[in-house]
Every structure is written in structure tokens, then in C-alpha cells.
Amino acid sequence: MTHLALTNVSKLFGDFAAVRDFNLDVEKGEFVSFLGPSGCGKTTTLRMIGGFEIPSFGNILIDGEDITNKAPNQRNVGMVFQSYALFPNMTVAQNIGFGLRVRKESEANIADRIKEMLSIIHLEGKAHSYPYQLSGGQMQRVALARALAIRPEVLLLDEPLSALDAKIRVSLRAEIRGIQQRLGITAIYVTHDQEEALSLSDRIVVMNTGKIEQVGTPFEIYNFPKTRFVANFVGSLNTADAEVVDVQQGLLIADGVLFHTAEGTKGRSVGDKVKMAIRPERFSFASEQKKANVIDATIENITFLGAVVRIEVKIGNANFNMDTFNNPFLELPKIGSQTKVTCSREAVLVLDD
Amino acid sequence: MNLSARLRNIPFWSWIWFILGALYFVLPLYATLDFSLRMERGVVGFKAYQSSFEDPEFLRTFGYSALIAVVTILASALLTIPTAYWIRLKLPQARRIVEFITLMPFVVPAIILVFGLIRIYSAPLTIPFTDIVLMPALTTFKFGTNILVVAGYMVLGLPYMYRSVDTGMRTVGVHTLTEAAQSLGANWYVIITQVILPNLRSALLSGALLTFAIVIGEVVLASFLGVPAFGPYLFLLGQHRAFEPAALSFTTFLMTWAAMGIIQLVTGGQGQASGAH
Amino acid sequence: MTQNVLSAFKGKVSASNYKNWIGVAPFFLFAILFIFLPSIRLFVDSFKDNNGHFTFANILQLFSEPYILNAYALSIKISAVTALGGAILGFLLAYSVTVGNLPKPMRSILITFSGVASNFAGVPLAFAFVSTLGRTGFITILFKDVFGLDIYQSGFNLYGFAGLSLVYMYFQFPLMVLIMAPALDGLKKEWREASENLGASAMQYWIYIALPVLLPSILGATILLFGNAFGAYATAYALTGGRIGIVTIQVGAQIRGDVLHNPGLGYAMAMGMVFIMAISLAGYSWLQAKTERWLK
Numbered sequence: 001m002t003h004l005a006l007t008n009v010s011k012l013f014g015d016f017a018a019v020r021d022f023n024l025d026v027e028k029g030e031f032v033s034f035l036g037p038s039g040c041g042k043t044t045t046l047r048m049i050g051g052f053e054i055p056s057f058g059n060i061l062i063d064g065e066d067i068t069n070k071a072p073n074q075r076n077v078g079m080v081f082q083s084y085a086l087f088p089n090m091t092v093a094q095n096i097g098f099g100l101r102v103r104k105e106s107e108a109n110i111a112d113r114i115k116e117m118l119s120i121i122h123l124e125g126k127a128h129s130y131p132y133q134l135s136g137g138q139m140q141r142v143a144l145a146r147a148l149a150i151r152p153e154v155l156l157l158d159e160p161l162s163a164l165d166a167k168i169r170v171s172l173r174a175e176i177r178g179i180q181q182r183l184g185i186t187a188i189y190v191t192h193d194q195e196e197a198l199s200l201s202d203r204i205v206v207m208n209t210g211k212i213e214q215v216g217t218p219f220e221i222y223n224f225p226k227t228r229f230v231a232n233f234v235g236s237l238n239t240a241d242a243e244v245v246d247v248q249q250g251l252l253i254a255d256g257v258l259f260h261t262a263e264g265t266k267g268r269s270v271g272d273k274v275k276m277a278i279r280p281e282r283f284s285f286a287s288e289q290k291k292a293n294v295i296d297a298t299i300e301n302i303t304f305l306g307a308v309v310r311i312e313v314k315i316g317n318a319n320f321n322m323d324t325f326n327n328p329f330l331e332l333p334k335i336g337s338q339t340k341v342t343c344s345r346e347a348v349l350v351l352d353d
Numbered sequence: 354m355n356l357s358a359r360l361r362n363i364p365f366w367s368w369i370w371f372i373l374g375a376l377y378f379v380l381p382l383y384a385t386l387d388f389s390l391r392m393e394r395g396v397v398g399f400k401a402y403q404s405s406f407e408d409p410e411f412l413r414t415f416g417y418s419a420l421i422a423v424v425t426i427l428a429s430a431l432l433t434i435p436t437a438y439w440i441r442l443k444l445p446q447a448r449r450i451v452e453f454i455t456l457m458p459f460v461v462p463a464i465i466l467v468f469g470l471i472r473i474y475s476a477p478l479t480i481p482f483t484d485i486v487l488m489p490a491l492t493t494f495k496f497g498t499n500i501l502v503v504a505g506y507m508v509l510g511l512p513y514m515y516r517s518v519d520t521g522m523r524t525v526g527v528h529t530l531t532e533a534a535q536s537l538g539a540n541w542y543v544i545i546t547q548v549i550l551p552n553l554r555s556a557l558l559s560g561a562l563l564t565f566a567i568v569i570g571e572v573v574l575a576s577f578l579g580v581p582a583f584g585p586y587l588f589l590l591g592q593h594r595a596f597e598p599a600a601l602s603f604t605t606f607l608m609t610w611a612a613m614g615i616i617q618l619v620t621g622g623q624g625q626a627s628g629a630h
Numbered sequence: 631m632t633q634n635v636l637s638a639f640k641g642k643v644s645a646s647n648y649k650n651w652i653g654v655a656p657f658f659l660f661a662i663l664f665i666f667l668p669s670i671r672l673f674v675d676s677f678k679d680n681n682g683h684f685t686f687a688n689i690l691q692l693f694s695e696p697y698i699l700n701a702y703a704l705s706i707k708i709s710a711v712t713a714l715g716g717a718i719l720g721f722l723l724a725y726s727v728t729v730g731n732l733p734k735p736m737r738s739i740l741i742t743f744s745g746v747a748s749n750f751a752g753v754p755l756a757f758a759f760v761s762t763l764g765r766t767g768f769i770t771i772l773f774k775d776v777f778g779l780d781i782y783q784s785g786f787n788l789y790g791f792a793g794l795s796l797v798y799m800y801f802q803f804p805l806m807v808l809i810m811a812p813a814l815d816g817l818k819k820e821w822r823e824a825s826e827n828l829g830a831s832a833m834q835y836w837i838y839i840a841l842p843v844l845l846p847s848i849l850g851a852t853i854l855l856f857g858n859a860f861g862a863y864a865t866a867y868a869l870t871g872g873r874i875g876i877v878t879i880q881v882g883a884q885i886r887g888d889v890l891h892n893p894g895l896g897y898a899m900a901m902g903m904v905f906i907m908a909i910s911l912a913g914y915s916w917l918q919a920k921t922e923r924w925l926k
Contacts, residue, residue: 024695052823073828079827083651084822088924089842100839132923143824367663367730370722376720377921378743380798381758388761389718439653442907446656456915459854460907461669462861464878465900468885472897474641504664566749573863577885587753588868599761602716602754607833613745617738630664 003028003186004049004154009058011044012040018044020210022058024155027176029184036207037233042190045207048157049188050079051283062153078147079156082163083138086131092142093118093127099150104112117145117206137168144176146184155180155187175198194234198222226353231277238320240337242276244268244351250345252276255316260292275351280310282324282347286340294350297341299333313341382606389599399597402604411601415588418575421499421582422568425506426561429514432507434557437519437525438549441527455515457507463573464532466508466509470501471577505574510564515561521556555619570605669904673759676897688898698899705860705877706906708791712798713855719799720806721848741811744795744804751801757870759797763788789870797869798859804860806851813847813921843924849918857910863905875905 004026011019019041024212026032034042047053048061049071067075077222078099086095096117097110105113121141131139140160142224147155157176160170177200180187191197197204198218206213206221206229214226225231228239242254247270250261254276261276270272286294297313297320304310309330311322321339324330392401405411440447458466471492477524492495508512527549534544550557575582587605591598679685692698745899762768765782773779788795817840825835861876872879877899883889884896 085824102830364731367726374723384762436657464863602757605754
């Protein structure tokens with residue numbers, strides 16, 4: 001059942017359309033990420049759900065009730081800010097209890113909820129600390145607890161991890177997801193970090209210049225990007241201009257080299273100019289004899305990236321990246337040597353522009 | 354849009370406070386200007402200004418105050434820049450005590466300062482329990498009195514001068530700049546004249562202008578030490594005349610405004626707090 | 631290379647720390663000669679009787695001599711009233727140009743004007759107010775002509791407590807503006823949004839968050855304003871010709887001649903001022919540090 005619905009939502013700032021015709025249905029308990037570069041409208045959309053911006057057009061509904069024009073303090077929507085926004089004059093406990101206090105709940109209820117929230121975020125010992133005495137990760141956990149304490153219908157998270165160190169970012173990411181699943185709360189998560197979106201979400205909404213590019217599960221978004229923007233933004237990608245040679249056999253020619261594709265030529269005709277895309281990790285050295293896509297290549301450069309080794313190869317006149325897992329016994333070819341690389345038909349994607 | 358959101362967009366009360374404050378600012382100035390223009394019965398004109406500026410006593414006292422102000426600024430710069438630089442570079446542990454000292458004028462206001470200065474320097478300064486004279490009685494001769502006046506003004510301007518310089522040094526990062534210059538082979542002379550001072554220009558200017566604004570109309574030190582400064586002159590003029598003091602008051606205001614306007618321009622809008630009148 | 635320079639610096643600091651104090655010696659010498667020696671001299675002298683013997687009599691007399699007690703009382707009264715009034719008006723003005731949604735240019739106009747007004751004191755300020763609220767002042771005449779009201783008949787006197795307070799306000803509230811504007815800037819937009827998000831009204835936001843956060847700054851600034859008025863001499867002297875009995879004027883009279891017939895009492899009176907000013911400054915610094923810790 002649809003819990004949160006945005007229909008035809010647009011936001012204009014003067015002549016500038018920050019968000020255009022945004023449509024999305026979110027299920028109860030779903031974790032949805034808005035992913036995109038800065039200025040793509042993801043934060044504006046989130047702020048419209050929170051009530052901090054009023055849509056120029058369209059409607060926002062929670063459980064069928066129109067909340068489009070409701071003041072922020074009339075909606076039961078929790079928000080976690082990038083800068084934590086903890087109240088500096090209040091202790092951790094007071095911060096967490098604030099939403100209940102302004103709702104005039106009984107002291108006993110408030111105390112119980114604070115205790116419950118503190119145990120959820122594993123900060124029982126810090127109840128009486130002030131925000132300035134906490135680390136960044138602890139502050140953000142308190143901010144999460146504060147937003148959850150009001151038992152919101154939807155939890156909004158605005159790049160909550162981007163001010164934190166890399167290590168804490170990963171551990172807190174898992175914690176957020178765990179708490180969200182345990183409480184079964186609907187969450188909207190804004191990020192520009194594709195890894196975060198892929199690892200956390202049930203569904204991802206990829207946005208660019210105010211518009212939705214694609215909505216899908218992390219698996220779909222990564223493996224079957226619909227547009228060139230999504231393919232480029234999520235994961236790394238080799239792209240090349242190509243021409244359809246044979247629709248039936250799925251043949252493309254890019255820079256004088258033939259590529260076989262599984263689905264890419266469907267609905268196109270011979271001579272069509274298309275954008276061909278192949279993810280670096282889908283390439284491998286052609287050790288065994290394969291039927292399709294065995295391609296002559298020259299090793300141009302090798303970069304060691306830790307778990308992955310990135311090999312730059314020249315195919316025809318174009319350079320492609322090829323990723324291979326690192327291991328201590330890996331035998332790498334010499335730069336400048338000739339080799340054969342391969343990829344499956346399914347790896348060769350053709351993108352809408 | 355709901356009502357409370359809409360009300361928030363019309364800053365009704367903000368305008369009320371702003372206009373109230375503006376009236377408080379402007380009315381006395383307007384009244385002064387208005388009064389200063391009415392020296393001749395029935396005519397609005399600059400007679401009072403002309404008459405004040407032509408008074409040789411005005412030129413003498415104003416010139417004296419301006420000269421003292423310039424000397425104060427130079428001496429103050431000479432004292433505060435090396436101190437602040439040294440502390441940033443080599444002696445960060447001295448910061449607290451030096452900052453505390455620069456705040457002393459808030460604890461020892463001008464009237465108390467001049468009281469103490471007169472007590473100390475109206476007799477020769479000797480090493481305690483001996484008769485060895487360190488300094489002759491400064492108040493007994495002209496040059497000595499001028500030294501006292503400049504020193505007193507340096508004390509009164511210390512909070513502004515030192516803070517401007519120190520804030521300037523922090524914002525430009527003198528420590529890093531010095532290290533960068535050293536690593537490029539610069540000697541101390543080059544570092545100070547070509548790297549540090551040019552970067553402190555706006556900080557120095559705002560400190561200097563604030564000091565100027567304080568010194569030019571100062572009355573307490575000047576009158577108790579008996580120097581022929583502009584402040585006591587204006588005060589005396591007020592005892593005998595009506596229109597000229599108004600004209601000179603308005604002129605002083607314009608000068609203060611010019612000084613603050615320039616500070617506002619060079620520091621990009623950070624106000625300067627003041628105190629101790 | 632840079633690394634070498636850096637380590638060379640560190641080496642020097644730890645090896646010959648005391649030598650580094652030479653660099654600040656001129657500053658300390660200046661401070662001793664022109665701040666501390668004069669103050670200490672007054673302090674020591676306030677414990678001496680007319681024959682130079684040690685005594686507590688001067689300090690005790692501060693609390694028994696009605697003439698001195700009244701001076702302190704009046705000074706404290708004027709300082710407290712103008713500090714409070716200045717704080718309130720200054721806060722509201724600072725509020726209006728920071729979070730009060732006034733157009734941007736208003737802010738720089740107000741800040742520049744505050745810079746001018748907080749430095750526009752002494753003789754010119756006194757004369758400006760004589761032109762405004764003196765017996766033939768602009769507003770005095772305006773009230774007489776327009777409303778038929780003689781403000782001097784109805785008890786107002788520019789040269790008394792009320793008048794002097796109004797004049798002091800002219801440099802008091804701009805100082806408050808200069809201190810409070812940055813403090814109000816320190817209120818993060820997100821705090822307001824977070825509080826709204828949690829269901830708080832605008833009123834609740836101000837009561838529970840904004841005012842508590844600002845309280846140390848407000849109190850600290852008010853204390854500073856108090857000290858600012860307490861130490862003022864020139865404005866009051868120029869306005870009243872020395873006829874209003876505030877502490878600074880009495881100290882001034884004592885410098886001119888031994889009006890108390892006991893120099894030691896004069897020094898004690900000066901020390902009493904320093905004591906009150908020191909307490910104000912200490913209070914201000916303490917509150918300032920508290921705010922900085924919160925807003926770190």
C-alpha cells in the first residue's frame with residue numbers, strides 16, 4: 001500500500017525549476033534514496049516532504065492525506081540534518097525528548113522514550129552529555145534518535161553521513177539501515193554518494209537537473225541503467241559512440257571494432273548512431289576461447305586501486321578501462337604489450353541519450 | 354501558504370525596531386546640523402562652520418590632536434605588530450596574558466588611568482628603595498607630557514589596535530606564510546616588509562582609523578594633562594559659544610563616519626566593537 | 631624543506647623557551663610603565679593615610695561617606711538603566727537585520743552606523759543632545775509647537791539622570807548591536823528547522839532554543855555595556871559641566887584638587903571603580919567563553 005506519494009511535484013525558484021514533475025510512490029517501511037549530483041533537486045524534494053519548501057505545483061500525500069501545504073510543525077515527519085543541528089544548549093536526553101516535550105507528553109512517557117532511543121543508538125552513557133562533548137558520529141546518532149523519538153510517519157535523512165570520517169560513515173550506514181528495518185519505518189535518504197545509495201536502499205531514485213532519471217532497485221540501477229546519465233553517475237563506465245550494424249545478431253561497430261550485444265539493438269535499425277557502454281569489471285583477459293567479443297587490445301596503463309587493479313587498454317583508437325580483482329599472484333601484462341580482452345554480450349549496453 | 358508562514362515573510366516588527374533605532378541615530382545629528390546652520394538670523398548657511406574653521410585656536414588644537422593621533426598610531430603599530438607576530442610564531446603560550454593586558458582599558462577607564470599616570474609621573478621615577486632616577490618627572494616639561502599623552506592614548510587604543518592586528522594575522526595565516534617565505538629562501542627583512550605587512554594592510558588600517566577616531570576628540574587625558582588638544586578646546590568653546598560647537602560636533606561626527614565607513618569597506622563588513630568613553 | 635623549517639621552530643621552542651619571552655619584553659615593559667604602575671600606585675596609596683601610614687580607613691570610608699555612596703549609587707543606577715535599555719533596543723535592532731528578514735543593505739547601514747555611534751561620544755555627543763533635547767533643542771521645540779507640551783515643565787531635564795541616560799543610550803545600544811549581530815548570525819538555520827520539524831512553534835523555538843543559546847551573549851554584552859557607562863566621564867562632564875555627581879566626575883574633581891580633604895579617599899574611590907569594572911569584565915569573559923564552547 002502506498003504510504004507516501006508525490007504526484008507531479010514541481011518547485012520553481014523564480015525562473016529556475018529546481019524540481020520538475022516529480023512522481024513517486026513509497027511503500028510503508030521502504031528505504032528510498034534520492035541520488036544525484038549537487039543541485040539536482042534531491043534536497044529540495046526532501047525539504048518539500050518536510051514542509052520547509054512549498055511545492056509550486058503538485059501534491060504530497062501521506063496515507064492518502066494531502067500534506068502539501070501543512071506547516072512543518074504540523075507534519076509528523078522526522079528529519080536528520082547533514083550538520084546534525086543538535087540544540088547546543090540541551091543535553092543528549094533533552095535533545096531526544098524535545099519533540100515530545102513540545103507535544104506536551106507526560107514526563108514519564110518522555111523519560112521512557114528517551115531511554116528506549118538511547119538504547120537503540122547505544123549511547124546510554126551519554127544521556128547527560130552536551131553535544132559539544134560528543135564526536136561527529138555520536139552527534140549524528142543522537143540526531144537520528146531525536147527524529148525517531150516522535151515516532152514519525154516518514155524519516156527524512158539529508159546527507160546525514162557526509163560530514164563524517166570514511167570509517168564511521170560505513171559503520172553508521174549499517175546502523176541506520178539496521179534501525180530503520182527493525183522499526184519498520186519509511187525512510188527517504190538524500191545522498192550524492194552512489195555507494196551509500198546502493199548499499200542502503202530498497203529503491204533508488206536517480207535525479208539530474210530537477211528530473212527523475214530512473215527509479216529502481218540498486219541491482220537494476222547498477223546493472224541496467226536506462227540513461228547515459230545514470231550509467232555514468234552510478235559506478236564507472238566506458239562509453240563509446242557506435243553504429244548499429246546488424247539488428248538481428250546484435251552487432252555494433254565502434255571505432256572500427258565489432259561488438260556483440262544481447263539486447264542493445266532491439267527496436268533499432270541498421271545505421272543508427274548509439275551510445276555503447278561497458279562497465280570496467282565486465283572485461284576480462286580472453287584466456288579461453290569464446291565466440292563473441294574477443295577483442296585485440298594494447299595495454300596502455302596500469303593503476304593499483306587496492307582491491308581492484310585498473311588496466312587501461314586501447315581498443316581500436318579508443319581507450320577503455322578494465323577492472324580486475326587484485327591478488328598477490330596476479331600476473332600483470334607489460335605496458336605496451338598486445339593482448340586479447342573479452343566481455344559477454346550482456347555486458348555491452350546501449351543507452352538512451 | 355499558511356498564515357504564519359506568510360507573516361514571517363513580512364518583517365513588520367523588524368521594520369519598527371529598525372526605524373526606531375534609525376530615529377535615535379539620526380535625530381540628534383539632524384538637530385545638530387539644523388542648529389549649526391542657523392547662526393545668522395533667518396538665514397540657513399555655513400556661517401558657523403566658516404567662523405569655527407577660521408579660528409586659529411581651532412587649527413592649532415586640531416592640528417595638535419591630529420599629530421598626536423598619527424604618532425600614537427605609529428607607536429602603537431610598532432609595539433603591537435612585532436608583539437602579535439612574535440606570539441603567533443614563537444610564543445603562543447603568551448597569548449592569554451597579552452590579550453588580558455589589551456583588555457585592561459576596560460578595567461581601568463581613562464579617568465582612572467590619567468589619575469594614576471599623574472600620580473606616578475609627576476615625580477621622577479626611581480628604582481624602588483633607591484634614589485636612582487629611571488625617568489625624570491614627565492609632567493614637568495612639554496615633551497614629557499606629550500610622551501605621557503601618547504602613551505595614554507596607546508593604552509586606550511590597545512584593545513582595537515592589538516585585536517585588529519592579531520585577527521589580521523590569524524586570517525592571513527602568518528605562521529604558514531612565514532614558513533613558505535622561509536622555505537623559498539627569504540630573509541627576515543623580506544618576510545616582514547614584503548610578505549607580512551602587505552597582507553596586514555586592511556587590519557592595520559582599521560586599527561589605525563579606530564585609534565584616530567578615539568584620539569581626535571578625546572578630552573579626559575588631554576584636559577587633565579593640560580595639553581592643547583581639540584577635545585578640551587571644543588569643550589571650552591561650548592561654554593562660551595552656541596553655534597560653533599554644534600558645527601564642530603557635526604564635523605567630528607562626519608569624520609568618525611568617514612573612518613568607520615572606510616573600515617567597513619576594507620574589512621568587508623565586520624563591525625568593530627568599542628567601549629570605554 | 632618546509633618540514634625542516636617547521637621542526638627547527640619546534641626545536642627552538644622547547645630548547646630555549648625563556649629566550650622567546652625577550653620578543654614580548656617591549657610590550658610588557660610598556661604595559662608595566664603605563665598601565666600597571668599607575669594602577670598599582672593608586673591601589674597602594676588607597677591604603678595610606680595622610681602621613682603615609684598603612685590604614686584601612688579609606689576603604690572603610692567609601693562605605694560610610696554619604697557623598698561617595700551617593701556617587702556610586704548614581705553611577706550604578708545610570709549604568710544599569712542604560713545597559714538594560716541599550717541591551718534591549720540593541721538586541722531588537724540586531725535581530726531585525728540578522729534573522730529578522732530585513733533587506734541585506736539595511737544590515738550594513740546599521741553596522742556602519744553602530745560603529746560610528748559607539749565611537750561618537752564625549753563632547754560632540756553632549757552638544758548634539760543639547761541641540762536636540764536642550765531647552766531650545768529641536769525636539770523640545772517640536773513638542774512645544776506641535777503638541778503644546780513643554781517637556782521641561784513636565785519634569786524632564788537633559789542635565790539630570792534621565793537626560794544623561796538618554797545621551798548614554800546613544801553609544802550603548804550601537805555597542806549592543808555590534809556584539810549581538812555576530813551572535814545572532816551564530817543561530818543556525820537548521821536549529822529552527824529541526825525544532826519546527828519536531829513540532830515546535832516559532833515561540834517554542836525562541837523560548838527553548840534561540841534565547842537559551844543567546845543568553846550568555848546577551849548577559850555578557852549587557853555587563854560590558856554596564857562597564858562602558860560606568861567608566862564614562864567626558865560625556866557627562868561636557869553635558870553637565872561637572873554638576874552631576876557620578877563617580878567619574880567626583881574622581882575628576884579629586885584630581886583637580888583635594889576636594890575630599892583626604893587624597894587617600896580619592897585613591898580608594900578610584901580603586902572602587904576599578905574593582906567594579908574588573909568584576910564586569912570577568913563576568914563578560916566568563917559568559918563569552920561559555921557561548922564559544924556551545925557554538926564551537
